[in-house]
Amino acid sequence: MIDFIWLLLFLAGLLTAACTGRMDAVARAVLGGAELGVELSIGLVSVITLWLGLMHVATQAGLVDGLSKLLRPVGRWLFPSVPPDHPAMGAILANMTANILGIGNAATPLGMKAMQELQTLNPDKETASDAMCTLLAVNTASITLIPTTVIAIRMQLGSHDPTAVVGTTLIATALGTAGAIVLDRAFRAWSKRRRA
Amino acid sequence: MQAVISMVSSWLLPSLIAVILVTGYARRLPVYHVFVAGAKGGFAWGVRLIPHLVAMMVAVQVFRASGAMDIMVHGLSPLLHWLHVPPEVAPLGLLRPISGQGSLALLIDILKEKGPDSTLGLIASTMQASTDTTLYIITVYFGSVGIRNIRYALKVGLLADFISVLASVFAVHWVTGKW
Numbered sequence: 001m002i003d004f005i006w007l008l009l010f011l012a013g014l015l016t017a018a019c020t021g022r023m024d025a026v027a028r029a030v031l032g033g034a035e036l037g038v039e040l041s042i043g044l045v046s047v048i049t050l051w052l053g054l055m056h057v058a059t060q061a062g063l064v065d066g067l068s069k070l071l072r073p074v075g076r077w078l079f080p081s082v083p084p085d086h087p088a089m090g091a092i093l094a095n096m097t098a099n100i101l102g103i104g105n106a107a108t109p110l111g112m113k114a115m116q117e118l119q120t121l122n123p124d125k126e127t128a129s130d131a132m133c134t135l136l137a138v139n140t141a142s143i144t145l146i147p148t149t150v151i152a153i154r155m156q157l158g159s160h161d162p163t164a165v166v167g168t169t170l171i172a173t174a175l176g177t178a179g180a181i182v183l184d185r186a187f188r189a190w191s192k193r194r195r196a
Numbered sequence: 197m198q199a200v201i202s203m204v205s206s207w208l209l210p211s212l213i214a215v216i217l218v219t220g221y222a223r224r225l226p227v228y229h230v231f232v233a234g235a236k237g238g239f240a241w242g243v244r245l246i247p248h249l250v251a252m253m254v255a256v257q258v259f260r261a262s263g264a265m266d267i268m269v270h271g272l273s274p275l276l277h278w279l280h281v282p283p284e285v286a287p288l289g290l291l292r293p294i295s296g297q298g299s300l301a302l303l304i305d306i307l308k309e310k311g312p313d314s315t316l317g318l319i320a321s322t323m324q325a326s327t328d329t330t331l332y333i334i335t336v337y338f339g340s341v342g343i344r345n346i347r348y349a350l351k352v353g354l355l356a357d358f359i360s361v362l363a364s365v366f367a368v369h370w371v372t373g374k375w
Binding site (some may be wrong): 005007010012013014015016017020022025026028029030032033034036037038040041042044045048049050053054055056058059060061062063073074081084108110111112115116119121125126127128130132133135137138140141142144145146147149150151152153157158159160161162163164165166167168170171172173175176179180183184187188191 | 202204205206208209212213215216217219220224225230231232233234235236237238239240241242243245246248249250251252253254255256257258259260261262263264267275277288291293294295299300301303304307313315317318321322323324325326327330333334336337338340341343344345346347348349351353354355356357359360363364366367368370371
């Protein structure tokens with residue numbers, strides 16, 4: 001998929017440039033793009049380093065576990081098919097916590113752990129269970145408190161107020177998550193009715 | 197309400213840092229050493245990102261410099277106008293569920309062109325921050341446990357992304373007091 005998109009961007013650009021006669025601009029864009037890519041990757045190091053350090057302190061101080069505990073009632077409501085003391089619930093809550101705190105690198109391995117635990121509860125090993133679909137839904141539209149990477153990019157590009165998007169992201173992700181939960185429940189009810 | 201939200205924006209990060217450090221200190225952690233041990237991985241993280249961002253930035257810059265982006269934005273604008281989504285951020289919304297690095301490259305492009313503090317810059321930033329690479333998550337999560345039938349998960353994920361895109365536009369207009 002990613003190969004196709006990458007090639008498509010290139011070829012569409014090349015084809016358009018051939019028609020509009022902007023090939024010289026495209027040639028410059030190739031080198032400029034590469035330079036920008038390196039510049040920004042290095043620029044992101046500042047905020048990522050800060051955040052990795054802070055999250056290490058938060059984890060060691062037990063704050064991440066604490067937030068997971070706070071989320072427990074939400075977890076029970078979202079995943080009624082998972083027993084509250086099953087390891088799957090712990091992994092799900094840890095994954096949600098990582099998403100909220102904007103530590104995407106940690107969220108993915110935790111999510112995969114949650115999937116493995118959910119698979120042990122799944123009667124049909126080749127078909128996604130209800131709980132798995134819900135986990136996917138809350139992951140694709142997760143509530144985010146600190147959008148780490150975006151703040152880093154904004155800082156890098158000279159924003160006067162890099163954290164201005166914290167509030168808007170909170171609103172947008174809250175609406176997105178609510179939408180995802182409603183859609184997940186609606187599709188589940190619909191698929192049950194069709195099977196019955 | 198708008199004032200409260202912009203206050204939350206500027207207070208959240210510093211107060212979160214304070215809470216983390218004070219709690220760590222109160223629990224008798226050597227906070228400085230723990231911070232440094234965790235932050236060590238930051239540089240490697242940036243270096244790992246270089247090949248992805250170079251590949252995507254080059255493709256996105258070619259796409260834009262050739263004028264292909266303008267044609268796409270122009271073609272989509274009637275539909276987007278109806279949804280109140282600024283056409284300039286539409287390519288970002290389309291690429292976001294498919295490729296995280298690709299949409300990051302597009303976000304950078306928009307912020308450089310329009311300015312990070314412009315309304316468009318804020319919308320693009322919020323969009324990038326509030327949706328996830330749905331296709332990647334579905335592939336990795338289901339792939340790792342060998343699920344073949346993913347039922348309605350893709351539909352829910354993509355529809356949720358669409359809601360988040362509209363919600364991002366709404367949130368920025370609302371907070372900046374344009375609506």
